[in-house]
Amino acid sequence: MAVQKDKIIIRGLSKTFYQKNKVVEVLKNINITVKENEFLVLLGPGQCGKTVLLNIMADLDKPTEGEVEFTDGRPEMGNLGIVFQRYALFPWKTVMGNVEVNQKFKGTPKEKRQQAAQKYIELVGLQGFENALPQALSGGMQQRVGIARAYATESDIMLLDEPFGALDAQTRYSMEDEILRMWEQDKRTVIFVTNNVEEAIYLGDRIILLGGHPTGVKKEYVPEMPRPRNYTDVAFLKLRNEIVNNTDLVL
């Protein structure tokens, strides 16, 4: 792989929550460098602060210490593609309404933004459902809307927070293929958060394993396997065991 430039540099990032009579250290001294156009997976057990980390990157939360540097300058609010675990679609808006909403907030004229939205609706394979309300769609389709909405920000950085966590296994596999297909077709820097080891190995150019109390970076893995990867491949299983043995158990 050609040498890629650094896109996002997370330096010495810590996050502590001060509650009534409790101090909870969630993240401690996180250092991660994200390369341009890479598919980076942040892998960690549930409740380890992955979402907090993502929220800080998205500027929805502030770090206690450290910083997130975007080498091309921090994108303004609304110029970062985010996909949420629980979809976070606006239930009163149609598929089109959801996908175009970012451009609507930015004041793009209706015709232009709908044209752009249409492109992304087609990218996620939802043509024909433009006027459907989210509740009429299955979970997998709803998350496709979520992904199209994030793509429609035209951001070159996409943050995905356990996007397939709420889907059943079959849908999850096909969505994993979908997200790779979209990424190949429309290269962007992807930061994909998951707690699923197989998903991480199947998708990632690089996997950052998070763990410990408070959470820090435990290890970095690079699955040296061509895509599409095979879940039953020896190399796949070997890496899987390695990561699993290094993962904190959450009971």
Added chain:
Amino acid sequence: MNDKIRKVLYGLLSVSALALFVVGWVAVSHMEGTMLPTPPATFTRFIEVMSAPISKATLPVHIWVSLRRVLIAFVFAVTIGISLGIGLGWSAKFNAFFGPLFEIIRPIPPIAWIPMIIIWFGIGETAKIVIVFIGAFTSIVLNTSAGIRAIDPLLISAGKALGANRRQLLIDVAFPATIPAILAGIRTALSSGWMCVVAAEMIAARQGVGFLIVRGQESGDTALIVVCMLAIGIVSALLSTFLSKMEGVLCPWQFKKTK
């Protein structure tokens, strides 16, 4: 098929409750000294007041007079109530300023306002509309502000992350998310508004169902009283059904389609 049987069964249950009610009514009305008109007597009186005017108005006109008061009051209650509710739910500053005052005024029963309102506005239309307004607007304010506060924070985060400024966040995210709560408030408000109009009319009015029911009492016309009571109940139920239908139209996302 099973669903169909269940539907019929439930329908029968509703009908049998009504039938039991009528049977009870017949039984009680035939007892000595109960002063309750029999169902046939009530029905006859109903037919009479449908065409024979009392105080220059037939029953439908009296109902319309009351309804009109409710509807006019409602236009004000809805606009002012929603704005105030959004203010209380959305802005911490506005809530700090106005919240405590509202909490003190809110528990005063609308009927307790009647004497003051009559002193201020006399006994004309305005007084009645103001009373209905007071009765209706508190539940709209409460539901709206509670609805705004209960919005899933994830939707707000999503709105912010998608670049909404504060005004867009309110108009495009918070307000639509609150519509179901507002409609629930309107439904409560409509029934309390309807209650208030009857109460206001019972105290001072020349037309309206509240007036008519008092006229029945004054002239010992129990059949007229019962006719009015049933009319009040039925109109209120119809209004409520109408609003339920409106909810389906205004927020279709609230009703899950079967997949």
